[in-house]
Amino acid sequence: AKPAETPKAKVLKVGSETTFAPFEFQDEKSKEYVGFDMDLIRAIGKEMGVEVQIQSMGFDGLIPALEAGNIDVAISGMTITAERAKKVDFSTPYYKSGLSMVVKVDNDTLKTFKDLEGKRIAVQIGTTGAMEAKKIKDATIREFNNAPEAFMELKAGGVDAVVNDLPVNEYYIAQAGGKDAKVVGEPLTSEEYGIAISKKNTETTEKVNKAIEALKKNGEYERIYMKWFGK
Ligand code: ARG
Structure with missing residues (x-):
């Protein structure tokens, strides 16, 4: 057998x-x-x-x-x-998630999505964050392969804000000890x-x-x- x-x-x-x-x-x-x-x-x-x-x-x-x-x-x-x-x-x-915005910790002028008009925004390519950011009037959108690269660009001063999923933004900021960046405003979307x-x-x-x-x-x-x- x-x-x-x-x-x-x-x-x-x-x-x-x-x-x-x-x-x-x-x-x-x-x-x-x-x-x-x-x-x-x-x-x-x-x-x-x-x-x-x-x-x-x-x-x-x-x-x-x-x-x-x-x-x-x-x-x-x-x-x-x-x-x-x-x-x-x-x-x-x-x-359940949603999009939020991240700015430099010392930025006091960008508080809501409305404030992003005409600004430079970093997003991850192919995401809902990229889609929504493109709707913001006169904004310059810079697309990165991943969220960490978008955050790095914010830190380097190449953009004014990152638009990305709220729980990921919060985790990033907590990891960095809140030294570089902060989440501001209400979530833009519910996803x-x-x-x-x-x-x-x-x-x-x-x-x-x-x-x-x-x-x-x-x-x-x-x-x-x-x-x-x-x-
Ligand atoms: N939730 C957003 C979307 O669907 C972003 C997802 C990005 N995910 C990732 N693993 N990088 O577009």
Whole structure:
């Protein structure tokens, strides 16, 4: 008789732009991808009985990678938008977010989005922040590959403000000890993050949604949430 084959776990190929703390970033020591999204997708993978493999790529490359079938899902603090939903499906929303603005700590003139008219603004390419900043009258928009580069440009004085997701802005400022920059004004938008999946892959979307539901019921979602956002 043939020896029984050990069943190999199926792989879930996950794409993410991994410089978006506290959602996805690389741990300096272990070099592992960590963060709220990373814990969540690993927990989802466990529920689904699959092995999670995380691949880092540019944010604007995630939807094309899904469409090409190079990855199965994208989790990347990605806002569910009507525009994106034409190209990919989204899981049930898993996090409420919104855009805010960051200015230098000693800036007392920029207080609201209205004040950004005619100013220089740094954003991450392909994001809702980039989209919204482009609507601001007479503003000069500088697009960077990732949020840390946008923050660096603010610090260097090359721009007047960064428009980016509020929880990421707050995390950045807390990490820097509030020395360089501050969040000002009310959030500009109200957004929800979803896991993006190819439209051809409805089975995966169903499984991901079931897993999210299970994690909300069994307290695991709450545990992960508190780990990253609990005060
Ligand atoms: N929520 C924003 C968007 O969907 C920004 C996401 C950026 N994510 C990242 N991992 N860099 O456009």
